[in-house]
Amino acid sequence: MKDAVVIKSYQNGINLIMREDVPFEQITEELSAKFRSSRSFFGNADVALSYEGRQLDHKQELALVDAVRLSSDLNLVCVVGKDEETNRRYIKAIQKVQQKLPLGSEGQLHKGSLKNREVLETESSIIILGDVYPGSAVMSPRNIIVLGGLYGEAYAGTDGGEGAYVAALEMEPERLKIGDFKYKNNNRQTKWGIRSKVQPKIAHVKNDKIVMEPLTKEILDTF
Template identity: 40%
Template sequence: MNNSVVIKGNKNGIVVVLDKNIEFDELKNCLIEKFTSASKFFENANMAISFEGRKLSDNEEREILDVIDKETELNIVCVIDNDELRQQYFKNAVDTKIAESCAHSGQFYKGTLRSGQVLESESSIIILGDVNPGGKVIAKGNVVVLGSLKGNIFAGAGGDEDAFVVAIEMDPMQIRIGSVIARCSDSTTKSKLKKSEAKIAYVEDGNIYIEKLEKDVLSDIRV
């Protein structure tokens, strides 16, 4: 049996142990074989993933994630960096799609938006920081908060109900998309919105829905 790739799983995620002594192309073939044979165990599962045994470059990690995406129905929601146990981060493919959708016609803002501050954009905007309670963002396009969202957000301010809002920590006071408004309840919404878990808010059938940021959800979003 070829043990160049070993998959260890638990209820929270999977650990992929990689042989450091073989060429990467050979390792990819082993990955394809291993995940193809194990695909039935991962059907539509949402899991975190971590890699051990071999130092991977960003490109190599992306290629491995692409193999997993192609060979299984496993939804990778985050990659854990075992070297420093850093905070969970967006899966590369998801992160790239979000950045591209905003960067093509949007802008970046770096910093924390504090109470009383208002940030306006004529297009989409990516915020590299937090939106604190009392802070407000108004954008004619999409809003992506690469931090904590606890203030007020108005996306699609020109009437675009196809706009969306994404945040690493989604705990807003109010979200408005186009003409649709949703106010988060202290007693119900906060218990449902897990801290440090990327979520997306969008309009469907006249209502605003907030869901975990996953590949299947992104594929339905119009950009």
């Protein structure tokens, strides 16, 4: 009998190849068993997770991530697509973000996702290596960068300063506020259904309102 899911490991990531003709629950069960039996092999590295073979809705994607996290010691930095050109553009943009946001005295790094209504409040800019789940929130007087999905709440520029922004690999926030400006999400109904192609985005204030744009080096050069 063919495996429901095949795990391919690379230097900085793991790719899951899933069969389309089996129940999704069978995939998560087999995936959990494989990672439990190989826990010591994979260790506790920071990796990106990608998948192919079938289309997943948001709940299934989160279930896939939880299956890996609960059955291994890996730290999943983000979930990425198979579109290599999109990934290259994203990596370049993130590198630009990191250049503009040095850690240490000017910024903080948080490893892991925010879930179960967790609230993370910082006194500087913040990079989150993980997701912000629905019901959870992150607050910063400066910038917020989520190397994962932003599905909860984000409040940037809370000190009233100008030029703050929020960037995420996947931008579907429940609430988003930058300074005194609130963002109205007109596509919230898509969050739990089949989504359009994921594209990293950045939210910032322009002409007295919050706008969202694709995350590119050209956009970041304007900050």
